[in-house]
Amino acid sequence: MLNLSLAEGTFKDIRDYIYDNSGIYIADSKKYLIENRLSRILQEKNLQSFEDYFRLIKFSSNGNELTRLFDAVTTNETYFFREPQQLTVFSDGILSKLSGQNRILKKLKIWSAACSSGEEPYTLSMILFEKGISSDKFEIYASDLSEGVLASAKRAVYNSYSVRNVPEPYMKKYFSCNGQSYALNNAVKNTVKFMKVNLIDNSNMSSLRCMDIIFCRNVLIYFDTKSKQKVVSNLYDSLNPGGYLFIGQSESLHNVTRALRPCVINKVIMYQKV
Amino acid sequence: MHTARLRKLLRDINDENASKRRAAAEGLSQGDERAIYPLIRALKDNNFGVQDAAMRSLMEIKGEATVYMLLPLLRENSFLRNTAIMIIREVGRIAVPLLHVLLDDRDDDIRKFALDLIHDIQYCKYPEKLVQMLVEDPNANVRAAAAKTIGMLQYDKATPQLIKALSDEEWVCFSALEALACIKNDSAMDAIIELLDNPSETIRYAAIDAIGKFSSEKAVGALTGHITKADGFEKFSTIKSLARMGSVPSIPGVKEALLEMLKGDDWEDTSVALNGLVALKAEDAIYHMIDIAGSFDLSEPVSEDRFIAIKKAVQSYGCSEHLIALLNDDSIKYRGKVTVIEIVGDLKCKKSVPPLIALLKSDFRDVRRTSIKSLGQIESDEAKECLIEAISDDDSHVRKTAVTALGKIGEMAAFEPLMRMLHNENYNDVIEEFIIALMNINAAAFLSRIGEYNEDIQKLAARYLPRCNSEITC
Amino acid sequence: MKIMIVDDCQTTRKLLGHYLKSRGYTVVFAENGLDAIEKLGTDTVNLVMTDLNMPYMDGMELTRTLRADPNLSDIPILMVTTENDEEEREKAYSNGVNGYLVKPVTGDAIAQNIKNIIKQFFTQGGMQNG
Numbered sequence: 001m002l003n004l005s006l007a008e009g010t011f012k013d014i015r016d017y018i019y020d021n022s023g024i025y026i027a028d029s030k031k032y033l034i035e036n037r038l039s040r041i042l043q044e045k046n047l048q049s050f051e052d053y054f055r056l057i058k059f060s061s062n063g064n065e066l067t068r069l070f071d072a073v074t075t076n077e078t079y080f081f082r083e084p085q086q087l088t089v090f091s092d093g094i095l096s097k098l099s100g101q102n103r104i105l106k107k108l109k110i111w112s113a114a115c116s117s118g119e120e121p122y123t124l125s126m127i128l129f130e131k132g133i134s135s136d137k138f139e140i141y142a143s144d145l146s147e148g149v150l151a152s153a154k155r156a157v158y159n160s161y162s163v164r165n166v167p168e169p170y171m172k173k174y175f176s177c178n179g180q181s182y183a184l185n186n187a188v189k190n191t192v193k194f195m196k197v198n199l200i201d202n203s204n205m206s207s208l209r210c211m212d213i214i215f216c217r218n219v220l221i222y223f224d225t226k227s228k229q230k231v232v233s234n235l236y237d238s239l240n241p242g243g244y245l246f247i248g249q250s251e252s253l254h255n256v257t258r259a260l261r262p263c264v265i266n267k268v269i270m271y272q273k274v
Numbered sequence: 275m276h277t278a279r280l281r282k283l284l285r286d287i288n289d290e291n292a293s294k295r296r297a298a299a300e301g302l303s304q305g306d307e308r309a310i311y312p313l314i315r316a317l318k319d320n321n322f323g324v325q326d327a328a329m330r331s332l333m334e335i336k337g338e339a340t341v342y343m344l345l346p347l348l349r350e351n352s353f354l355r356n357t358a359i360m361i362i363r364e365v366g367r368i369a370v371p372l373l374h375v376l377l378d379d380r381d382d383d384i385r386k387f388a389l390d391l392i393h394d395i396q397y398c399k400y401p402e403k404l405v406q407m408l409v410e411d412p413n414a415n416v417r418a419a420a421a422k423t424i425g426m427l428q429y430d431k432a433t434p435q436l437i438k439a440l441s442d443e444e445w446v447c448f449s450a451l452e453a454l455a456c457i458k459n460d461s462a463m464d465a466i467i468e469l470l471d472n473p474s475e476t477i478r479y480a481a482i483d484a485i486g487k488f489s490s491e492k493a494v495g496a497l498t499g500h501i502t503k504a505d506g507f508e509k510f511s512t513i514k515s516l517a518r519m520g521s522v523p524s525i526p527g528v529k530e531a532l533l534e535m536l537k538g539d540d541w542e543d544t545s546v547a548l549n550g551l552v553a554l555k556a557e558d559a560i561y562h563m564i565d566i567a568g569s570f571d572l573s574e575p576v577s578e579d580r581f582i583a584i585k586k587a588v589q590s591y592g593c594s595e596h597l598i599a600l601l602n603d604d605s606i607k608y609r610g611k612v613t614v615i616e617i618v619g620d621l622k623c624k625k626s627v628p629p630l631i632a633l634l635k636s637d638f639r640d641v642r643r644t645s646i647k648s649l650g651q652i653e654s655d656e657a658k659e660c661l662i663e664a665i666s667d668d669d670s671h672v673r674k675t676a677v678t679a680l681g682k683i684g685e686m687a688a689f690e691p692l693m694r695m696l697h698n699e700n701y702n703d704v705i706e707e708f709i710i711a712l713m714n715i716n717a718a719a720f721l722s723r724i725g726e727y728n729e730d731i732q733k734l735a736a737r738y739l740p741r742c743n744s745e746i747t748c
Numbered sequence: 749m750k751i752m753i754v755d756d757c758q759t760t761r762k763l764l765g766h767y768l769k770s771r772g773y774t775v776v777f778a779e780n781g782l783d784a785i786e787k788l789g790t791d792t793v794n795l796v797m798t799d800l801n802m803p804y805m806d807g808m809e810l811t812r813t814l815r816a817d818p819n820l821s822d823i824p825i826l827m828v829t830t831e832n833d834e835e836e837r838e839k840a841y842s843n844g845v846n847g848y849l850v851k852p853v854t855g856d857a858i859a860q861n862i863k864n865i866i867k868q869f870f871t872q873g874g875m876q877n878g
Contacts, residue, residue, distance in 0.1 A: 033578075229330070233300075236323060241292075249790060254782040254804050258357075259326035262785050262805075264817040269789045274322060352806045360803045383830055387801075390757070414852045415830045422759055445852035448763050476855060479766050507770050539776075 006035040010050045014038075014069075017057065022070055022145060023200035023227030037072040064147070071146045074222055078116045080123050080158075081165040083217065083249050089268040090213070091127045094244055098212055099133075108138040111211045113199060113235065114219035115142035118153030118192070119162055122184055124215070125191040126174050135191050141208055143197035150194050156184040200227055202234045210240050218248040225255055232257050239273040246270055275304050287312050292321040299324055303331035307339045314343055317357055329357055333364040341369040345376070348387055359387060367397045377403055382413040389419035393426045401429040408435055408450075417442065418449040425453025433459045440465055448480050455484035463488065467496045470503075478504075479511055486515025494521045501525065510534070514543065517550035529556050536562055541580060548587040557596040563588050564600060568610025585613060593623035601629035612644050619648025627654050634660055642667070643675045650679020662688050665695050674704045681711025689715050696727065709735050750774040751862070752791075754784045754798040754810065755828075760851075764797065764828070767855035781805025785813055788820060795862060800829035800836070808843050815844040824865045828853060 011034060015026045026034060038053065047053050057065050081087060098108060108128075112121035121142035128138055144150050163171065163182050175182045197204050199219070214235050220228050235245055236259050245260055247253065253260065253271060260271035283305065286298035299316050302309040309331070316328035332340055340361070347358035362369045369391070376388035389407070392398050401424065408420040421439055424432045436457075439450035451469070454462040469481035482500070485493045494516065501512050501523070513531040522528060528550075535547035536559065544566070551559040567584040570577040591597060600606060600614045615633065618626035626648070633645040646664050649657035664676035665688075673695075680688040689712070696708045709731070712720040724732055751773050755761050765775045776791060778784035780802035788796075796814070800807040807827055814820045826847040827840050837848050846865045849857065 233327075233330075236326075237293075237296075252783065252786050254780060254786060257326055258329065258804060259323040261322060262782060262813065264785060264789070264813070264820060267789050267819050269786055352801055352808060356801055356803050356806055382832075383801075386830060418759075418852070422757075443852060444854065445763070449759055452759055452762075475770055476763070476766055479770070480763075 006031060006038075006050045010054060011035075014050070014054055014057075017054070018069065018073060019227075021066060022198055023231060024070070024073065024222045025224040025227060026073060034073060038069075041068065041072060067146050067148065071148050074146075074219075078119045078218075079162045079165055080119045081167070082120065082123075084165070085266070086217075086246055086249060086268050087123065087127060089265045089270070090124075090246065091131060093265040094213065094270070095128075095131060095133075098242075107136075108133070108213075109211050109240075110138065110140045111208055111214045111238065112140065112142040112192075113197070113214055113216040115144050115149075115153060115194070116146075117149045117158075117162070118142060118156060118194070119158070120215060120217070121153075121192045122156065122188055125188050126170055128191075129174075129188070130170075135187070138191070140192045141195065141211075142192050143195050143208070145196070145198055147196060150196060153192075153194055154189075156189045158182045158184075199231045199234060202237065205234060205238055208238050211238050212240055212243050213246070214239060214243070215246045217246060218251070220247060220251050228256050232260070236260060236273060241273055243273050244270045245273075275306065280305055280308065284308070284312055287316055292319075292324060295319065295321065296323045296327045299327035299331055302328075303334040305331075305335065307337070309335060310337075310340050310343055314347070317347070317354060325357070329361060332361045336365045336368065338368055338372060341365055341372050345372070348376075348384055349381070355387075359391060362391055363394045366395055370395060370397055370399070374400060374403065377407060382416055385411065385413070385416045386419045389416065389423050393419070393423040396426055398423070398427055401427055401432070404429070405432045405435050408432070408439060414443050414445055418446045421446060421449035421453045425449070425456035428457050430457055430459055433457060433462055437462055437465045440469065444474060444476060447477055451477075451480045451484045455487040458488055460488075460490065460492075463490070463492055463496075467492075470496065470500050475508065478508060482508070482511045482515050486518050489519045494519060498523055501527075514546060517546045520549065520553070522550045522553045524554065529554060529559075532556070533559060533562060537566070544580075545583060548584065552587050552590050555591070557591060557594050560588055560591060560594065560596045561600065561603075561606070564606055564610040564614055567613050568607035570609075572609075581613075585617065588613075589617055589621060593618070593621050593625060595625075598623060598626045598629065601626060601633065608638055608641070612638075612640050615641065615644040615648050619644070619651040622652050624652060624654055627652060627656050631656065631660050634664065639669050639671060642669070642672050646672060646675045646679055650675075650682055653683050658683070658685050658687065661685070662691050665691060666698075670701045670704055673699070674701075674707050677704065677707045677711050681707070681714045684715050686715060689719065693720070693723065693726075696731070705731060706734060709738060713738055749794045749866075750776065750792070752776050752778060752784060752787070752793045752796045754778045754781065754796060754802070754807070756780050756799065756802040760799070764858070767858055771855070771859050781807065781810030781813070784810055788814075788823075793823060795824045795826060795866065797826045797828055797858075797862075800827060800831055800840070808840065811840070811843045811845055824869050826858075826861060826865060828858070 011031050014034065019025050038050065042050070042053055045056070047056070057069055110124055112124065115121050121140050125140055142153065159181060163175065166175070174185055174188050176185060197208070216235060220231065223231060232253060236257070239245065259273070261274050262269050263272045283298045283301045286294050287302065289295050289298070295316065299313060302313055313328045313332050316324055319325050319328070344358040344362055347354045373388045373391055376384050379385050389404070398404065404420050404424050408417055408424060411417050411420065417439070421436060424436065433454065436450045436454050440447050442450065451466065454466060466481050466484055469477055472478050472481070482497065485496055497512050497516050501509060504512050509527065510531050513528055514535060516522060517532060532547045532550045532554070535543040536551065538544065548563065563584050567581055570581050572578055572581060588597065597614060598618065600611070601618070615630065618630070630645045630649050633641055636642050646661060649661055661676050661680050665673055665680070667673050667676065677692065680692065692708055692712055696705065699705050699708060721735070724735055751768055753761055753764050753775060755764065756779050761777050765777065768775050776787065776793065778787050781798070782805040784796065784798070785805070798807045798810055807829065811825055814823060814825065824846045825844065826849065827845045828849045828851060830851045832850045840848050846869065847861045849861060
């Protein structure tokens with residue numbers, strides 16, 4: 001096997017390139033991470049050095065190489081019903097608040113930003129069905145930077161790790177099992193619209209406006225403060241007045257924005273655009 | 275910015291619609307001095323989004339004029355005050371000369387805000403003024419803030435005044451001690467060491483902490499002497515300070531204190547304890563280190579770094595009996611066990627081979643997989659047989675790892691089994707590993723029999739041809 | 749007993765932290781009101797000791813936000829600030845704090861105030877201004 005090493009200068013070039021194109025910031029201490037994860041790509045492409053790889057990224061005409069790079073540097077550990085306390089507040093607290101407002105004709109619009117392989121938006125869809133809200137009353141948008149995971153999300157077939165937190169009644173109702181894989185049924189699949197979105201670039205969010213609820217969980221950790229501010233500012237603009245933003249339970253907006261006001265239900269924090 | 279655009283934004287920032295006001299406030303970040311006053315007014319907007327955008331824009335515009343126009347807000351309600359402070363802080367060094375006048379303000383709080391700002395900006399061309407405030411200001415909070423700021427600026431010339439401030443009120447003394455610890459002027463050591471006998475526990479604690487930052491022989495001596503006089507929380511703090519200096523005396527109670535630090539909530543303490551326990555060669559700490567490592571959620575970047583720090587610490591013990599014993603310990607969390615398996619593999623601990631072989635029967639795929647990888651790294655003969663058996667495991671990840679390991683070792687005995695199993699393999703990535711392994715073990719033999727396999731496998735094999743030094747042509 | 753100390757100044761957090769830890773309390777820290785709210789999502793405390801002037805969310809707003817949520821409204825709040833202003837003090841109490849101390853403050857004064865607040869809290873059965 002090849003044992004290539006990543007020079008300091010090249011690491012900085014790659015790091016800056018990723019940052020400029022996505023806002024994702026990779027700290028110095030993570031150099032080994034990049035080295036490991038990119039080595040595989042280098043081997044596949046028969047490249048002799050990281051410098052060659054960097055040139056490939058910069059000059060490749062389609063975005064595929066770049067998205068593959070993003071893919072490689074973010075950890076995509078996700079599963080259905082992640083952070084259940086938040087989901088309970090979403091289903092029992094927020095949904096009733098929002099449906100109480102005057103919205104007989106307006107559909108509920110929800111956006112799962114950084115949806116990865118789809119577990120989150122599909123979870124939301126199942127929750128809405130269980131609340132008796134039919135598919136003509138809501139729209140779920142789901143986005144990610146990586147085309148690879150979006151393709152996987154559209155297929156909606158999962159392994160046992162992804163479904164390990166799914167309550168039994170949901171498994172029976174919404175999944176069909178085939179050996180080690182679990183496929184979501186079409187009723188759920190069809191409720192989610194997937195699209196490729198880069199969160200720091202508001203020019204690609206024009207169709208993601210007037211959202212009632214945005215979930216942006218466990219992705220802000222990849223951004224430095226400045227990029228986080230940009231992302232959250234974009235999410236703010238995408239929300240309806242009165243709309244809510246959910247971020248990961250271990251994440252924070254405390255040096256990021258004053259625009260969204262924290263609101264607490266059952267010790268779960270959401271941020272509201274008031 | 276083009277005048278027409280600026281005019282439009284200045285109109286829109288007063289629009290009825292909040293989104294328009296916010297967009298205008300955002301747009302004005304590229305404005306010049308004419309944008310400043312409207313943005314400051316927008317800080318008082320009743321819409322939070324507008325306020326936030328105005329704040330960010332002022333932070334981008336920066337400049338003396340911005341600071342000058344923000345100063346009056348320091349006298350307003352707490353929200354506006356704090357917003358003004360955040361913006362001025364962001365403006366940075368240019369603001370500092372303008373803060374000078376506030377240092378003589380009648381309002382204690384204003385004087386303190388100014389000092390805190392200078393502290394956060396970390397720049398000041400008039401440190402003598404700060405020293406004067408340390409000595410003469412009637413308000414203790416202000417004197418404490420002056421001490422803190424002097425320490426941040428590392429203004430060495432203030433050492434005598436800081437030493438004098440050690441006799442001031444507790445609040446001020448605390449800040450003065452911190453400042454002296456930042457400046458690290460040895461002339462302060464004696465005065466600080468004297469405080470180890472101060473009647474106030476808080477002062478003694480602050481002195482212990484400060485001495486720990488000096489990292490000199492005198493400091494180590496003073497603290498080592500103090501351990502015998504201290505007990506409870508104070509003893510704990512003394513040991514902590516010593517550990518931070520890399521000095522860990524082997525006296526009773528130290529190991530226990532370090533273990534408590536290791537298991538505590540504060541990562542900084544844990545990190546110091548890791549080093550201390552390794553220095554003490556306290557092998558019974560390994561269990562606790564692994565326990566902590568096993569509890570991290572590695573999808574969080576912060577946890578990943580901490581995990582690595584712990585792993586490094588455990589590795590520095592080498593192939594310890596305690597470490598190897600953990601392979602048979604069912605009380606460790608599963609992730610912790612996987613970590614132990616990784617470490618014994620990296621260290622190539624031959625004595626871990628029997629327990630690793632036993633772990634090949636584990637229900638957890640990751641345990642089996644990591645055990646195989648480690649056995650591959652250790653390269654013992656006992657291990658080779660198990661690896662060969664594992665290439666037919668039900669789990670593809672396990673198979674893949676076993677195949678890779680055998681390829682790396684270049685194990686001749688594995689050649690035929692690999693050739694056989696390749697026929698049954700369905701997963702492409704595992705097939706690839708088979709090919710790489712076979713090429714590494716005996717490329718010539720493999721390629722001469724390549725016809726036994728289907729076209730896909732042959733094509734895949736061809737991709738690896740340039741890699742080996744073989745002169746065989748297909 | 750666990751107490752959360754909310755203050756944007758690291759030296760103050762350290763000092764107040766020591767006052768409490770040396771008296772047997774467990775202490776957790778937050779840098780400002782928003783940080784405090786976020787941490788209270790996963791942590792349970794017996795009392796919040798907060799500064800007034802902090803960025804992103806000051807002590808008054810923190811108090812109002814805690815009092816607005818039924819799950820958090822029964823946490824006693826002690827404000828510890830440099831503001832020696834009668835108007836601010838009254839405002840703090842009307843927002844829902846249970847105690848108001850002016851810095852600099854001794855460890856004993858803090859400890860005594862905490863004891864009084866907790867006692868008052870439990871004898872009066874929950875959230876009522878002192």
